[in-house]
Amino acid sequence: MKEECTHNGADIGDYLKLCACTAVILQTILGLALSVHPSNGIQVGIGYLYNFVKFTAPAFIFGILYTTTRTTVHGSEHLSYKQYLKNSWHNLFVPTIWWTSVYLFFLPYVQQVNHYHDLPSFIWQFINGNGAPHLWYNTMMLQFIILMPIFWAIATWCRDNQTRGWIIIGLTVIITACWLWFYDTNVFHGTHEKDWYLFDRLFLSFFIYGVFGTLAWQYRKYFNQMIQKFWWIFLLVFVGSFWWINQELISFGTPVLLTNAPYYKPSMTIYDLAMIMLIAAIALYQINRQIKFTARVHQFAGFAYKAYLSNVLWAQLIWHTFGQSLMKANTIIGIIVIYILTWCLAFASAFGIHFVWQNIKKMLSK
Template sequence: MNESRADLGDYLKVFASTAVIMQPIIAWGIQAYPQDQAFQIFAGMTINLVKFTAPAFIYGILFSTTRQWLKQPISYRTYLKRSWWQLFLPTIIWTLLYMLVYPGLVQHGGYGNWWSYLSKFVNGNAAPHLWYNTMMLQFVIFMPVFWSLTRFGKPAKRAFWLGNSSLLFQLVWYVVCSVLIFTPANKQFYWVDRLGVSFLVYGVLGTLSAVHWETIRKLFAKYWLISFMAAIIAYYLTNGELACRHFPVAIQAASYYKPSMMLYDLAVIGIIGALAVNVKSPKINALVHNLSGIAYLAYLSNVFWSRYLWELLQQYFIPQAAVILCYLASWVLSFLSAYLTKKAAKRIRS
C-alpha cells in the first residue's frame, strides 16, 4: 500500500462516497413502503444524516487539487488531460452502462428522441446519482478560477473576507432558490442542482483551506466540539423541518438549499477535518489515502450494484434491515469494483 499520509481531501472524499451510497437506497425504500410510518421516520432521519455528500466532495476535491497544485504547479492542459482519464472518461462509460442496462432509472421522463437521450446523458438524468457528475465536473473545468483565488486569498485578511463573502452569497442563493425556484409549480427547475454555483461556497472554502492549511488544521483540532454541537443542532433542525411534511417523506424537502442544511454540511466537514488532523496511525491514513483514489469510481458504480441488491433483499427482510444490508453490500461491491477497474486500467495503459 501507498504509505502517503491522507490529507483532509482524502478523508472528505472517502466519507462523502461512503455516505452517498445510502441516498438512492433510501429513496427506493420511501417509494416501496409509503404506509410504513416507522420506516418513513427512519428514512427521513437517515437521508438528513447523509446529506453532506455533495458539499464534502466539492470541498475535498478543491482542497486536494489546490494543495497539490501549490506544491507542483501544472498547466491547465496537463490538468485536463489527467482529469480526462480519472474523471471524464469513467463518467462517460458508467453513464452509458446505466442507460443501456438500467433504462428504468432515468430521471425526469424517458427518452423521446436522440436529443432527449443526449440531454439526459449530459445533464445527469441517466441515473438518480449522476447529477453529481454534471455539477462536480464544472469545478474541474473551471479550476483555473480557483487557482487564481490562491493568489488573491494568500493574505489572511483577504481569505477571511473572501470566505465570509462566499458564505453570504450562498445563503442569499439558497433563499432565492427556496422562495422563487423550488416551488411546487416549478418542478422543471431541478437543473439548478446541476449548477456549480449552487455549491460554490464549498469550493471556495476548500481552496482557501489548502492555502492556509497550517492555520485551518489548528482550528479543526481546537474547535471540534463546536463543530460536533453545531452538527447536532443543525441535524435536529433539519429533522424537524422534514417532520412537518406528510408521509411518505418527500426527499425534496431534505434539500441542500436551506440554512440549516448548510450549517449541518459545514459542521460535518469540521468534524471530518478534526478527524483528519488527529488520526496518527500510518495504516489508517494509508487506507484512507488509497480509498480516496478510487472513491469517485466507487461512487459512479454504486447504483449499478445497489439497484439489483435492493430488488433482491427487500423480498426477504423488513425495510430497515433491507436498507442496511443493501447499503453494506453495495459499499463493498462499489469499492471492490473500483479497485479492480483502476488496476485493470493501469495494466492496459502500461
C-alpha cells in the same frame, strides 16, 4: 505543528471523499427502502438517517478543492490548465462517460424526470445528469473541474494575507445567502419547481464548499488549529443543525419524501459545514499521529468517485434479485444487508476495473 499530509499522501480531502462516497451509497439504499412503503415510524427514521448522511456532495466538493489546491498550487505538480484538464479527462470525464452510457443503454428505467426517445433527447439526458438518480452530481462536479482557474486565482490572490481571506469568505457567504434565498423562493416548492429544477446542479449551489476547501489548505495553519481546538463547538453546531433539518423534514408529514430534504437551504448548509469540520478534525487527529489507517483512507479515496459511479448499478442488481423481497420482509435488515453488499461491490468493481485496465495497457505497450 506537523505537516497535514503524511508520507503516504493522505490528507483531509481523502477523508472527506471517502466519507462522502460511503454515505452517498446509503442514500441510494434509503430511497429504495421508501419505495416498499414501510410504516410511518420507519419512514421517519429513514428520513432522519437520510438527513444524517446529507453532507455528501458538499464534502466531496470541499475535499476535491482542498486536495487540488494542495497538489497544484503549492505542490510539486505545477500543472498548466491544459495538463490539468488532460489528467481530469482520464480520471473523471472518461469514467463518467462510460458509466453514464451503461445506465442509459442497460438500465434506462432508472432515468429521472424524462426518458430519451431519440438522439437529441438521449444527448440531453446524457449531459444533464438525469441518466440515473445519482448522475446529477457528476454534472455539477465537473463544472468545478472546468472552472478550476477561478479557485487557483483565489488561492494565488489570498496567499497568506488574512485580510484577503476574510474578504473572500465574506463575499462567498453573501453569494451563497442570495442563492439560497433565490432557490427557496422560486424553485423549492416555488412557482418554477418543475421547469427550473436543473438549478440544483449548477455550480453556484455548492460554490461555498469549493471556496472554503481552497481556503482550508491556503490557510491550513489557522484552519488546522481552529478545528482541533474548537471541534466541540462544531459538534454542538452539528447537533443543533441536525435537529433543525429533521424538524423541517417532519413538518411535511408522511409519506416521507426525500426531495423535501434538499441541500439548498440555510439549515442544511450549516449542517454540512459542521459535518465537514468534524470529519476534518478526525482526519487531522489520525494524520498527525501517523496512524496506519490513513494509508487505507488514501488508497480507497482514490477510487471513491469510480465506486460512486457504479453504486446504483449494483444496488439495482441486488434489488431485483433478492433485495426487494428482503426489504419488504424486514426493512431495517434489508437496508443493512443491501447497503453493505452495494458498498463492497462498488469498491470491488472500482479496484477490479482499474487492475484489468492497467494490465491491458501493459500488454498493449509490449
